[in-house]
Amino acid sequence: MGRYVVGVDFGTLSGRAVVVDVADGAERGSAVHAYRHGVITERLPGGPALPPGWALQDPADHVEVLRSAVPAAVRAAGIDPARVVGIGLDATSCTVLPTRADGTPLAELPEFRARPHAWPKLWKHHSAQRQAERINSLAAARGEPWLARYGGRVSAEWQLAKALEVLEEDPEVFRHAERWVETADWLVRRLCGRETRNASAAGFKGLRQDGRSPAPGFLAALHPELPDLLPKVDGPLLPPAARAGALNAEAAGWTGLPAGIAVAAGAIDAHVTAAAARSVTPGRMLAVLGTSTCLIMNADTCHEVPGVCGVVEGGVTAGRWGYEAGQSGVGDIFAWYVDRALPASYTEKAARRGxxxxxxxxxxxxxxxxxxxxxxxxDWHSGNRSVLMDHELSGVLVGLTLATRPEEIWRALLEATAFGARTVVEAFEAAGVPVDELTAAGGLTANRLLLRIYADVLRRPLHVVDAAHPAALGAAIHAAVAAGAYPDVESASAAMGAARRETWHPDPARADAYDELYAEYRALHDHFGRGGTDVLHRLNALRHRTRPTP
Structure with a gap:
């Protein structure tokens, strides 16, 4: 009889679970559970309104995925739960929450329920840009050696900027938070009862480099109480796919899985997808195309890449240097256009055509x-992650006339995200990190026009992963390693990773035409993003003046 593992992926709007065969990674069953509260951007449930740039989540929504999606996936697989040997999970990052020492989220305590800073801050919570700018300025002035590992600029999405925002805007929440923890690590604790920290998030989002976090003296220069963050983020540090513990009785009751099976260390969604895509070998870049885009690579050596989100030793797989870059808005931009800007006549026409x-x-x-x-x-509707690291930038559209049609705007938005990806690939190669192969995974790979555009703009073949839930598959691969079925992620990925669905090759004529358009994109990019004008920052400041503060 076969053995199985469960992978659970906690995304931006929903969680999904898969049951896969340990031998070959074949999916036997899956289930998706939408978060009841989705992304909280306008006001807390039953609470106050939120300012611009805020994005929160409810931790109870994540637990409900374990209660609902995992048992449903096992039922869909039609297997005996006793044959499951491990469970792994991933989450968006940096999605971080303040808790008590026992793991209780402050957002679940009555005295903090109406305090926005007590709630988990989602990865796309972008209101800490002011704090990020101060971190960057001070780190550059002091010559902090870790700054270059983050492309010379720390993102407002990362752990330190969000923690400083809490300390400055609601110090009582900061002081009562005995732990400041990534959602993936918090969920692993719910599964096995053991507090752990995954090395990927600690490095990429927590600024931990060469075995050390930013020094207390540096933190104190930002705020006298900020060194108190260090014990809040401390804990047993685990490499990717390590065994965090055994499934406890409470979580076994939620999931219907056997108590005592292996629980893998928490992980970042895009990073486990590299295992699912068989893209853990140096030179293979993975583009995870979803609400945002993450670009992930492994290399044997460390290079400092300007504008990269981070380079971390052992950040994707043990023994290699992991690189991460990304775009803050991709699928979110497309959804914004359809939901808020498209004429109703197009919705009606689509319905008529089925x-x-x-x-x-x-x-x-x-x-x-x-x-x-x-x-x-x-493509800056959610700010710019790579290569500018500035979340006070906003989207721009030029060239409109009275003859412009909605489908033309749609195509321009698709192209903008491809141009943004090209700036990242070029940054890697300019820094001496070759991109030999490019693979795409994620929900947006269903869009064939988008894939064609990416291949043409990037002027290289684009391989597409054949997996409905690649991040969940990656989490399951990590679970197989944690359960001892494979010695490492590389061997598990080779055996269990998904095959390629198809490969898109660039059309030479279209690629030549896109080179000309991309040159104009770079000119616009540098004008609005690198000092040609500060108008986007001024507009952002005006918008914030008219909205509430927490």
Whole structure:
């Protein structure tokens, strides 16, 4: 009889669980559970309104995934739960929450329920840009050696900027938080009862380099109480796919899985997807295309890449240097356009044709010649992660005329995200990190026009992973290693990773045309993002003046 592992992926809007065969990674069953509260951006449930740039989550929504999606996936697989030998999970990052020493989230305590800073801050909580700028300025002035490992700029999405924001805006929450923990690590603790920290998040999001966090003296220069953060983020540090503990009786009751099975260390969603995509070998870049995009790579050596999100030893797999870069908005931009800017007539036309609005827009835009719409967009609707690390930037669209059609704007937005990805790939190669192969995974790989555009813009073949839930599969691969079925992630990935669904090759004529359009994108990118004008920052400041403070 076969052995199975469960992988659980906690995304931005929902969680999904898969049951896969340890021998070959074949998916036997899956289930998806949407978060009841989704992303909390307007106001707390039953509480106060939130300022611009806020994005919170409810920790109870994550636990409900374990209660609902995991048993449903096991039922769908039709297997005997006794044959499951391990469970692994991943989450978005940096999605971080303050808790008591026993792991109780402050957001679940009555006295903090109405305090926004007591709630988990989602990865796309971008209101700590002011704190990030101070961190960057001070680190550069002091010559902090870790700064170059983050491309010279720390993101407002990362752990330290968010913690400093809490300390400055609601110090009581900061002082009562005995732990400041990534969601993935908090969930692992719920599964096995043991407090651990995953090395990937500690390095990429917590600024831990060469075995050390930023020094107390550096933290004190930002705020006298900030050194108190260090014991809040401390804990047993585990490498990727290590065994964190055994499934406890409470979690066994939630999931229907046997108590005592292996629980893998927590992980970052994009990082485990590299294992699912068989992209853990140096030179293979993975683009995880979803609400945002993460670009992940392994290398044998450390290079400092300007604008990269981070380079961490053992950050993706043990024994190699892991690199992460990304774009803060991709699928979110497409969803914004469809939900808030598309004329109702297009929704009605799609319904009459029996297709989704996205499919309609793709069909109308697919045959446009490159540059034929006369438009150019900057994909900064959620700020810019790589290579500018500035979340007070905003989206830009130029070239509009009275003749511009909605499908032309749609295509310009698709192209903008491809141009953004190209800036990242070029940054890697300019820093001496070769990108020999590019693979795509994630929900947006269902969009064939998008894949064609990416191949043309990037001027390279784009391999597409054949997996419905690649991050959950990656978490399951980590579970197999934690359970002892494989000695390391590399061997587990080779055996259990997904095959390629297809490969998109660039069209030389379209690629040449995109080179010309990309040059204009870079000019616009540098004008708005590198000092040509500060108008986007000024507009952001005006917007914040008219909205509430927490």
């Amino acid at each position: 297709m989704s609005v996205h499919e309609l827009l793709d069909s109308l835009a697919a045959d446009q010649p490159v540059g034929g719409h006369g438009l150019l967009a900057l």
